[in-house]
Amino acid sequence: MELYAYTVHGIRRVSHLELMFQMEIGMDKQTQAEAENSNMVKDPKNWTTGGEPMTGAQKSYLKTLSEEAHEDLDENLTKAEASERINELQEKTGRGQPDGNQKQ
Known part of the structure:
Protein backbone atom coordinates (compact mmCIF):
# COMPACT_ATOMS: atom_id res chain seq x y z
CA MET A 1 0.00 0.00 0.00
CA GLU A 2 1.43 3.36 -0.99
CA LEU A 3 0.90 6.38 1.25
CA TYR A 4 0.89 9.98 0.11
CA ALA A 5 1.00 13.21 2.06
CA TYR A 6 0.13 16.76 1.11
CA THR A 7 3.01 19.15 1.66
CA VAL A 8 3.69 22.76 0.83
CA HIS A 9 5.56 21.42 -2.21
CA GLY A 10 2.71 19.21 -3.42
CA ILE A 11 1.82 15.57 -2.93
CA ARG A 12 4.61 13.09 -2.19
CA ARG A 13 4.98 9.47 -1.23
CA VAL A 14 5.78 8.82 2.46
CA SER A 15 6.60 5.86 4.68
CA HIS A 16 4.27 4.56 7.37
CA LEU A 17 6.58 5.94 10.08
CA GLU A 18 6.79 9.36 8.49
CA LEU A 19 3.01 9.49 8.11
CA MET A 20 2.53 8.49 11.75
CA PHE A 21 5.03 11.17 12.81
CA GLN A 22 3.26 13.83 10.76
CA MET A 23 -0.10 12.80 12.21
CA GLU A 24 1.34 12.99 15.74
CA ILE A 25 2.66 16.51 15.12
CA GLY A 26 -0.73 17.54 13.78
CA MET A 27 -2.48 16.07 16.80
CA ASP A 28 -0.08 17.89 19.15
CA LYS A 29 -0.84 21.19 17.41
CA GLN A 30 -4.57 20.47 17.61
CA THR A 31 -4.32 19.58 21.30
CA GLN A 32 -2.35 22.77 21.96
CA ALA A 33 -4.90 24.89 20.09
CA GLU A 34 -7.75 23.29 22.02
CA ALA A 35 -5.93 23.85 25.31
CA GLU A 36 -5.49 27.54 24.55
CA ASN A 37 -9.27 27.84 24.15
CA SER A 38 -10.12 25.70 27.17
CA ASN A 39 -10.77 26.53 30.79
CA MET A 40 -7.34 25.27 31.88
CA VAL A 41 -6.48 28.79 33.03
CA LYS A 42 -9.05 29.70 35.63
CA ASP A 43 -9.52 32.86 37.60
CA PRO A 44 -8.10 32.18 41.08
CA LYS A 45 -11.44 33.27 42.56
CA ASN A 46 -13.00 30.21 40.90
Missing part, protein backbone atom coordinates in the same frame (compact mmCIF):
# COMPACT_ATOMS: atom_id res chain seq x y z
CA TRP A 47 -10.46 27.63 42.14
CA THR A 48 -12.00 24.84 44.20
CA THR A 49 -8.91 24.88 46.46
CA GLY A 50 -8.44 28.66 46.33
CA GLY A 51 -9.43 29.06 49.97
CA GLU A 52 -6.70 26.74 51.22
CA PRO A 53 -3.46 28.18 52.61
CA MET A 54 -0.86 29.10 49.99
CA THR A 55 1.60 26.40 49.00
CA GLY A 56 5.23 26.35 50.05
CA ALA A 57 6.27 27.20 46.51
CA GLN A 58 3.94 30.20 46.42
CA LYS A 59 5.24 31.41 49.78
CA SER A 60 8.86 31.07 48.70
CA TYR A 61 8.28 32.91 45.42
CA LEU A 62 6.25 35.62 47.16
CA LYS A 63 9.10 36.10 49.64
CA THR A 64 11.53 36.65 46.75
CA LEU A 65 9.17 38.99 44.89
CA SER A 66 8.30 40.93 48.05
CA GLU A 67 11.97 41.50 48.83
CA GLU A 68 12.65 42.71 45.28
CA ALA A 69 9.61 45.00 45.37
CA HIS A 70 10.50 46.24 48.89
CA GLU A 71 7.06 45.23 50.16
CA ASP A 72 5.91 43.25 53.17
CA LEU A 73 5.01 39.58 52.81
CA ASP A 74 1.59 38.53 54.12
CA GLU A 75 2.19 34.96 55.24
CA ASN A 76 -1.52 34.22 55.75
CA LEU A 77 -2.71 34.37 52.14
CA THR A 78 -4.86 31.69 50.54
CA LYS A 79 -3.77 29.95 47.33
CA ALA A 80 -5.99 32.26 45.28
CA GLU A 81 -4.81 35.42 47.05
CA ALA A 82 -1.18 34.33 46.71
CA SER A 83 -1.64 33.77 42.99
CA GLU A 84 -3.08 37.25 42.53
CA ARG A 85 -0.34 38.79 44.67
CA ILE A 86 2.31 36.99 42.63
CA ASN A 87 0.83 38.51 39.47
CA GLU A 88 0.87 41.99 41.03
CA LEU A 89 4.46 41.70 42.20
CA GLN A 90 5.63 40.20 38.93
CA GLU A 91 4.24 43.20 37.14
CA LYS A 92 5.89 45.56 39.61
CA THR A 93 9.29 43.84 39.49
CA GLY A 94 9.21 42.76 35.84
CA ARG A 95 9.71 39.11 36.76
CA GLY A 96 7.75 36.58 34.74
CA GLN A 97 7.13 39.10 31.96
CA PRO A 98 7.13 37.82 28.36
CA ASP A 99 10.05 40.02 27.30
CA GLY A 100 12.09 38.83 30.27
CA ASN A 101 13.17 42.36 31.22
CA GLN A 102 13.14 42.98 34.93
CA LYS A 103 12.40 46.44 36.25
CA GLN A 104 15.05 47.98 38.42
